[in-house]
Amino acid sequence: MTFLRTAWLVAGKDLRIEWRSRIGLNQVLPFAAIVMVLFAFALDRFPAPPGTDDTLLESVAPGLVWLATLFSLLLLVQRTFAIESEDGALDALRASGVDAAALFWGKTAALAAQLAVLEALLLVTAILLYGTEVRPSGVVLLVTTWLAATVGLAAVGTLYGGLAAGARGRETLLPLLMLPVVAPVLIGATRAVEAALGIGGTAIADGWPWVGVVTVFAVAFGAGGTLAFGPLIDE
């Protein structure tokens, strides 16, 4: 079986399991929405920063969206490996000779698909709750950030999920390991989206270097995951 076919099959399996159990839909999405609402409760009282028209909530909306994404990512990663450790599915896959790199990319693709949907819905939530406005000139930057960040986060999630899978204390270990690592994505994606939306008067051109940071991250962890996933789950 070719690499692509294997990855495609693994991704399809993961997505089909998600579709049938609807856990992402019924649990992770509402969790993310609640997080966004709680942010609003916590921050809505404060006046706007000086020198802008935006309220505080509008100013920090991009950061909040990405924070909610990161928290939801933790849940999604736990889930994507929970379905493997039930019935020892991951070991069975490996024993059957499935290429580890293809396995990695299949799971990353499935995770990325779920993340992408989540992020789009979070943007809509921000528009509804925080008064965020999307300007047409920033759409290209916005979409590019969305793609780069999603791939990067999915790669990190799959890699670290594989590392923590089967380890004791993994529910608390995963956040401890992952959150510092994804910090560059948080910073880069937030700055890029701020530029795309024109928050605080940021020009769109200022956002592209940050997209560069996020892309480098995605490439680095894509490569790292491809190489390291095999040894990690081979325990």
Place this chain on the structure above:
Amino acid sequence: MTSTSVPVAAKAPTSTGTATKATRVLGAAALVGIAWLVAFGLGFSPADANQRESVRILYVHVPAAWLAYLAFVVTALASAIYLLSKRHSLGWDRLAGASAEVGVLFMAVTLVVGALWGRLTWGVFWEWDARLTTTAFLLVTYIGYLTVRRLGGTHQQRARRSAVLALLAVLEIPLVHWSVRLWRSLHQEATVLRPDGEVKMDGLMLFTLFVGIVAFTLMYVWLVIHRQRTLAAEDALEDVGLDIAIVARRAEGRGAR
């Protein structure tokens, strides 16, 4: 792994501790180095034109930072050797672990001393700029590495997991430097008054910094050697405990017949 059928603990050890003649010499040299650093750092070296006396903090802050980076690089190299060599000798894994521990210590010292320096020169203990933020992430990442080493399982499992982590984590070091340049180009920050930029170093100051680096290197090597030997002893103790348990279980089985 031992293969005796008698519990190994029967023979009493003749020496305790992990010191040898070499480490004692090393330790003495480190103490001399520290004394020199204190003498030059706090005494003989001159004040800086811009920063006046507060530049003295540089002589502990910079060596600590550089040795922390070195420690993490050593961890990564040892991890790579462990993963890529055929024998997968656990000695490399233990070196990686020991070096990371000392690296975390030195990095924490760097941040605390840097905060003190910042308070003196800028008036604030902390700022979320590129260098400080990424350095803090580096610290947290390696704390995570040390946590992963304590996850349990066989020694080989521990070694493999942490080796992968070490190789990924070391990539954050160039990120620290690169992010500073990226940040500067986006924010046009002034570098004149920042503690670790634009300090003109004359001969004596450079020498003091050099003394600092030597002293910290000696401390690093001494600490890593001792820590690594202890880790080896701990692993051996676990293996011995396992052997004893296996012997005991077998004895139970024989007794039951």
Place this chain on the structure above:
Amino acid sequence: MVAMEDAGFIIGSYVVTFASIGAYAWYVLRRARKVTSRLPDEAKPWT
């Protein structure tokens, strides 16, 4: 003369540095002694 407050920070930095490294060194040596006391000499290649 150096301001007293400044001197406090500067000397404090040195104290923090060497005290924490010293504390860790003490921990390392104590742990080493504790662990190796239960092992026979063959297990210790450095002796």
